Amino acid sequence: MITNILITLIAVFGHFEDFLGTTLLSRPLVLGPLVGLVLGDVTQGIIMGATLELIFMGNIKVGAAIPPDVITGGVLGTAFAIMSGKGTSIALGLAVPISILAEMILSGLFIFRAVFNKKFEQYAEAGDIQKFQRLHIISGLLKPLLMGLIVFLALFLGADAMKVFLDMIPHWVNDGLKVAGNMLPALGFALLMHVMFNKKVAHYFFLGFILSSYLKLPMIAIGGIGIIIALVITKFTEQNFDSDDGDETADSDEAMFSLSKKEVRGIFYRSLALEANFNFETCQNTGFAFSIIHVLKKLYKTKEDISAALKRHLQFFNTSPYGSTLILGVAAAMEEQNAKTKDFNPESINAVKVGLMGPIAGIFDSLFWGTLKVVAAGVGASLALQGNIIGPVLFIIIYNGPHLWLRYKLTFIGYTQGNRFLQRLSGSKLMDNLTFGSSIVGLMVVGAMPSLLMSVNTPIEIGTGDSTVALQGILDQLAPGIIPLLLTFLTYFFLKKNVKVTLLLLGLLVLGFLGSMFHIFI
Known part of the structure; x- marks a missing residue:
């Protein structure tokens, strides 16, 4: 019983990642050795964790798409394999179907969490910061507690019972889940389009698609091209935002900034819980508000002003957690300007957030998920496959060294540079240019996502015989x-018709299942 409890706690720790800033401490490469330690076979835990890491290396969460749950699958697969003494074969045989089944449960949780949105709106309306924060944390705890309970029950029933249950799942269900899982990113992309796409900038979406689809350019390159186009079109390069004085004194800095270093640092720490209340309807919105809620409390002295600020940040938000602090810092600077300046337009805060979250998501997810994670996992797994504990340690260091350093620095860059920049915006059209330029970059990156991050094909053949x-x-x-x-645009079309996100999610799941059953999609 003690062993089962300890393994359950390992799974709970893994699912606490939403409070730990997506530091990848939940990966099989990290949790496998811990399971092995509990079961008295660290070497096997390291090897199995590395094997599962290679299988699930491509798992990424984009938009509203949820990949197989490698935490639950990895922990249970490793545990059952070591307990049975059958090695990596049983670990692989159990981890994959368990991960898919757990993914369905998590999807249900992310749908359920949307019911809390009304409560968040009520607390925002009342300007009740304490209840707002409390609900964000409680909702975040549901995931580790729920999945921990499932892991404990699975361990209690045993590997044989779990395998019998999984074997009962029809083959067509697994195939349908695979196809549906490949379709689900369309919902995430459509949600981004819903807040960015309009006739004025629509052609940049298609430019991004062409660059990725025909020219096979990576996301970072497309984002870079988008930035260049935005600079040229909005003529940012012709503007001179530097002050007349070459040096800024400490006094001028003190006059310019209201937040202390400790308070800005608090944005970084709180941003680690950005995805704690992730849901399919509004994604990271409460996490964003939670990250800067202490800033809002300092800047605004009345319940009405706090309420307006909280409601402002309850709009849909979804970006890469790795670059989120840059947007948080800029938002904090803009909130500060709004608090100081009577003629500041508060709607511009969300406009800039929406404009930045697309390119930040594309660039930082590509940089971290597509590059740094692959390098870290490659180095770590190559050593771990030999039973070397240095492998998981290097994986954590290689990934989180740059991650946490950059995330911390971006908080201050977003706030200080954003604040200096905003000081010079008063009375100019630069905010419109910034919003427009951000939309260009964002839509180009979003336009590239369907071809780069979705894999939906058709096995249909036309004709008969040799023809x-x-x-x-x-x-x-x-x-x-x-x-x-086309799937992305179909989803976007229904979003424009005010179809609920949960219904669209279910619709994509059904489409995936039916498409797989009738051999329309693979």
């Missing part, structure tokens, strides 16, 4: 990635 032609081949000649693009 059959693969429909997918024809579509690829016309526009590679056209099916993901």
Whole structure:
């Protein structure tokens, strides 16, 4: 019983990652050795963790798409494999289906969390900061507690019972889940489009798609091209935002900034819980408000002003947690200007947030998930496969050294540079240019996402006998990635018709299942 409790606590710790800043301490490469330690076979835990890490290396969460739950699957797969003495084969055989099943449970939780949004709105309306923060934390605790309970029950029932249960799941269900899982990112992309897409900048979305689909450019390159286009079109480069004085004195800095270093540092610490209340309807909105709520409390002295600020930050928000502190710092600077300046337009705060979250998501997710994570996991897993404990340690250091340093620095850069920048915006049209430029970059990156981050194809063949032609081949000649693009626009169309996110999520799941069953999609 003690062993089961300790393994359950390892899984709970893994699911606490939403409070720990997505530091990847939840990966199989990290949790596997801990499970092995509890079961008295650290070496096997290291090897199995590394093996599972390689299988799940491509797991990323984009928008509202939830990948298989490698925490639950990895912990239980490793535990059952060591307990049974059957090695990595049983670990692999159990981890994958358990991860998919756990993913369905997590998706249900993320749907359920949306019911709390009304409460958050009520607390924001009342300007009740304490209840707002408390609900964010309580909602965040549901995930580790729920999944911990599932892990404990699975351990209590044993590996044989779990395998029998998983074997009962029909093959078509697993295939349907795979196809549906590949379709779900369309919802995340459509949600981003819903707050960014309009006739004025729509063509930049398609430019991003063309660059990724036809030219096969990576996300970082497309983001860079978008920045150059935005600079040229909005003529940022012709503006001179530097003050006449070459040096800024300590007195001028003190007059310019209201927040202390400790308070700005608090934004960084609180941002680690950005995704604690992640849900499919508003994603990270309460996490954003939670991250700067102490700033709002300092800047605004009346319940009415605090209420207005809280409601402002309850709008949909979703970006890479790794670059989120840059936006948080800028938002804090803008809130400060709003508190100081009577003619400041508070709507510009959300405009800049929306404009930045797209490019930040594309650039930082690509940088960390697509580059740094692969490097860290490659180095760590190569050593861990030999049973070397240095592997998991290097994985943590290689990934989180740059992550935490950059995340911390971006908080101050966003606040200080954002504040200096905003000091010079008064009476100019620069905010409009900034918003427009951010929309250009954001839409180009979002436009690239369907072809780069979705994999939905069709096995349909046209013709008979030797004259059959693969429909997918024809579509690829016309526009590679056209099916993901059409799915994204279909989802966006229904969002514009005010169809609820939960219904769209279920619709994509059904479409994936039916498409798999009738061999329309693979």
